[in-house]
Amino acid sequence: MAPSDPVTMRLNRRSLLRGSAAAAALSFGPGLARADETRLRLAWFGSQDRTRRTQAVIDLYQQKAPGISLVGEAISGGAYWTKLSTQMAGRNISDVFQLEPRTISDYSGRGACMALDPFIPQVLKVEDFDPGTVDLCRIGGKVWGVALGLNSFSLFYDTTVFAKAGLPAPTAETTWAQYADLAVELTKAVGKDHFWGSSYGARYTYVFDVWLRQRGKALFSADGQLGFGVEDAKEWYAYWEDLRARNGCVGGDIQTQDQSIIETNPLTRGFSAMGFTYSNQLVGYQAMLPNKLGITMVPQAGGGAPSGHYYRPALIWSVGSTSKNGEAAAAFIDYFVNDVEAGKILGVERGVPPSRKVREAILPTLNETERASVDYVTFLADKVGAYQAPPPIGSSEFGDHLGLTTDQLAFGQLSVAEAAQQLFEQGSALLRRR
Structure with a gap:
């Protein structure tokens, strides 16, 4: 089944x-x-x-x-x-x-x-x-x-793939630029058809939220509206489209099949060596994979910027x-x-x-x-931001909207600029209707 x-x-x-x-x-x-x-x-x-x-x-x-x-x-x-x-x-x-x-x-x-x-x-x-x-x-x-x-956001990676490729695994200090280079190098080092270094992370609201918080913004504002602008979305989408063009992450045909459950993530399906998810899911992911998984933080902005992580x-x-x-x-x-x-x-x-x-x-x-899952949450204790209030009404629909918009971008139906504009304008309308 x-x-x-x-x-x-x-x-x-x-x-x-x-x-x-x-x-x-x-x-x-x-x-x-x-x-x-x-x-x-x-x-x-x-x-x-x-x-x-x-x-x-x-x-x-x-x-x-x-x-x-x-x-x-x-x-x-x-x-x-x-x-x-x-x-x-x-x-x-x-x-x-x-x-x-x-x-x-x-x-x-x-x-x-x-x-x-x-x-x-x-x-x-x-x-x-x-x-x-x-x-x-x-x-x-x-x-x-x-x-x-309690959990937080995380990056899982296949330790066996990294060891065989002779490349260093990502760490809590890995920046977004370093992550992109690492994903590209890993794709080349493995050299296997239909296998890439990373998943296409633009589709995940929580990864976008971490990225925004590292820049002093957030997915949602305190008054229940969007906490970012069109230019923020454009920069986010440009990063992932550039990584896809460099062959560092899976394409839309694979990423769109992810239904945000363990069994459909590109990592568990054998299409990527790294994947974004929640820390508590390490148990479920490991049960699906023969190779040992490692866990670390979502890539960082560097330069003393906030981690973007928080407990939830x-x-x-x-x-x-x-x-x-x-x-x-x-x-x-x-x-x-x-x-x-x-x-x-x-x-x-x-x-x-x-x-x-x-x-x-x-x-x-x-x-x-x-134990690794617990150790990771403990490790974050002095790195997380303040506890966050629950996302506003309409946030679930916004998540669906981000997924749809990102899929259209990945399939070439929208440009980066068009996707950013659509994400912001239609996303704002979804929250206002509430």
Whole structure:
């Protein structure tokens, strides 16, 4: 089954629940079988490894909460957001569902999320979280979700390819100019058809955001508008088009197939030796590749400029606004982020745990790859900027717009100047409509 197929995998004990319910109905009559049972639906997206870990925590929780029935649903690709929109329209949102930083403003603003403030701190305990972590999901004065882990932006690279090519791997000091030269040299050194040094990074909003922050700007301003201008976008696009012309990165025909999931990144598909992604995904990427991956910072501007990096919630659990069991849903989230045994199962696949207690407990249990992910986040401690508020409403649509505009540029349908103008003008309009 192709990773990009919009496949929905229904998990947990659905068949068992059906059988048990049917048997109970025969014994006790309709309507009595689940009278004392609270049923919660969970939905998330991600790799098979994430699904395996999540399912294991679900199973463990049900052993400790016998009155709760949990049914998990892992939805791959863009089908997740389609399903969520359908549930919103039908007022049937999953009790607990997964969001990310760029989508929480959109979906909380559209009424998909239940405010969690009434459950804090009695049900949902956050006193062991690092300062500011709760605020990462606070919008308009209310908490709409809980960060499942902290991460930051990163560059992954295939250590084996670099070693065989006899070239130095990128480091935290590598500048954008040095990165471009390195990618070009690597393509030449490997000398293999359909293999390049780098992915085509112009398509990633978070890499563009880092690049802008290194220059004192940002993807979005504090008032929810674009934080850059046409000339900034023109410089960004010119960098990547120049790298593509030098044969240092993959072309549009490959990059456009990346659906922002691990399985479709040019790095995991064997088309590039370097790829941009989030630090917590090192676990998932390494599971897909035979060669050892290295992790470092996104290229730097140099000259004492800011790193452009900041900590962010890797992923978020929110409670559906239509849930009839909000307190039970909040209790499950509390277990997910605060229980040590759950933390050992989850590891750092969704980021470094927000709970200090869980973090300290799992460190000795981590494998080499997981530890590298934690070490990287720790390494950034004196290099990151201030915690950022969630992106504004419309940021998700802007991300789609950037992807489309960049694809048109990569296929030669727009010039650098035209792409920059379109990105700014239509992107501004998307945010204004909100």
